[in-house]
Amino acid sequence: MNKRQFLQQVGLGIVGVSFASVGLAGSSSKPGKSLGPTKGEKSIFPKALKIGDTLGIIAPSGVLDEEESIQLCRETLEAMGFRVQEGRHIRARYGHLAGTDQERLADIHAMFADPQIAGIVCIRGGSGAARLLDQLDYALIKRNPKVFLGYSDITALEMAIFSQTGLVTFHGPVGSSSWPLVMVEKFNDLLMANKIVHFENPVSKGDYLIQRKDRIQTIHPGQATGRLLGGNLAVLTGICGSPYLPDFKGAILFIEEVGEDLYRVERMFSQLKLAGILGQLSGFIFGKCTSCNPAPGYGSLTLEQILADYIKPLGIPAYAGAIIGHIAEQFIVPVGAEVQMDATKGVFQLTQKALS
Numbered sequence: 001m002n003k004r005q006f007l008q009q010v011g012l013g014i015v016g017v018s019f020a021s022v023g024l025a026g027s028s029s030k031p032g033k034s035l036g037p038t039k040g041e042k043s044i045f046p047k048a049l050k051i052g053d054t055l056g057i058i059a060p061s062g063v064l065d066e067e068e069s070i071q072l073c074r075e076t077l078e079a080m081g082f083r084v085q086e087g088r089h090i091r092a093r094y095g096h097l098a099g100t101d102q103e104r105l106a107d108i109h110a111m112f113a114d115p116q117i118a119g120i121v122c123i124r125g126g127s128g129a130a131r132l133l134d135q136l137d138y139a140l141i142k143r144n145p146k147v148f149l150g151y152s153d154i155t156a157l158e159m160a161i162f163s164q165t166g167l168v169t170f171h172g173p174v175g176s177s178s179w180p181l182v183m184v185e186k187f188n189d190l191l192m193a194n195k196i197v198h199f200e201n202p203v204s205k206g207d208y209l210i211q212r213k214d215r216i217q218t219i220h221p222g223q224a225t226g227r228l229l230g231g232n233l234a235v236l237t238g239i240c241g242s243p244y245l246p247d248f249k250g251a252i253l254f255i256e257e258v259g260e261d262l263y264r265v266e267r268m269f270s271q272l273k274l275a276g277i278l279g280q281l282s283g284f285i286f287g288k289c290t291s292c293n294p295a296p297g298y299g300s301l302t303l304e305q306i307l308a309d310y311i312k313p314l315g316i317p318a319y320a321g322a323i324i325g326h327i328a329e330q331f332i333v334p335v336g337a338e339v340q341m342d343a344t345k346g347v348f349q350l351t352q353k354a355l356s
Helices: 003-010 067-079 101-113 138-143 152-165 181-192 233-238 262-274 303-310
Strands: 054-058 083-086 117-122 147-150 169-171 198-200 217-220 223-232 252-258 283-290 318-320 333-335 338-342 347-350
Touching: 054 101, 067 083, 101 117, 101 138, 138 152, 147 152, 152 169, 152 223, 152 233, 152 333, 217 303, 223 233, 223 283, 223 333, 233 252, 233 262, 262 303, 303 318
Parallel strands: 054 083, 054 117, 117 147, 147 169, 223 252, 252 283, 283 318
Antiparallel strands: 169 333, 198 347, 217 318, 223 338, 338 347
């Protein structure tokens, strides 16, 4: 199962009011010239959302195939109390992409530039966001900080936006996610009530004597504090060597993945190690590796062995099993905010509010 197939299975959709783009494209800052913070410098926090705000919906990665999903998700967001406005090119198609680079850039820039848009929700992941990184207008984004939400391929945009502007973004459900009530509650707590959220897997034994779902595995015990950075493993390693990764010195890295053969997962961890990222961390959190299995007829290390080889020797607080990733009920993770983690208990918590 690849990322696109998974999102189609769990997806609903999103929004449907046409939006006349202001047509902005191209970066006003030199590609890769960081406007964002290094270790010890302050992040930029967007404003909290409120009932009646308008959320802008964009498709910066893969193409959206089903019109019904737009209607379903529009109804979901409106039921949550928001107005909804589509990006002008949300139904565009260019191969597997949701429009040309210029069309997708125009929608991103238009949403950040429009003062009536309080937050931006990416409708889906897929592939293609990394194509935009050297063309984004980071100065525009920094002048207009607002909630930016998505995951999977959206990792590329979240990493680039934080590295270039310092704006805290949010790794969580996309517009086409299924949005169960528990997800709506998480959204309200973090992005509306602006609570200092405690991230802990739900405890549910069901019909069993002990908990069997969403268990935590401590890789190395201990506590750590640092900026929470990361996202999808394949997307993150795909932009290694570019100027669009933030400073990982002292950071807590979180990782999620879907549909990758385990030998590829191992190779990506090797890349993070060789790139010097793993050696800079103060902590590590592994989420879900959904449908990650050995390739047919191809032997592989287990995920547990991979983490033992690459993470445990670091000697930093680290755990696996957090509900982050391609699942219906997932944490909404503030990318770039400071958190404190306890790897022994398998929890982490904001040290301050994630919104202004």
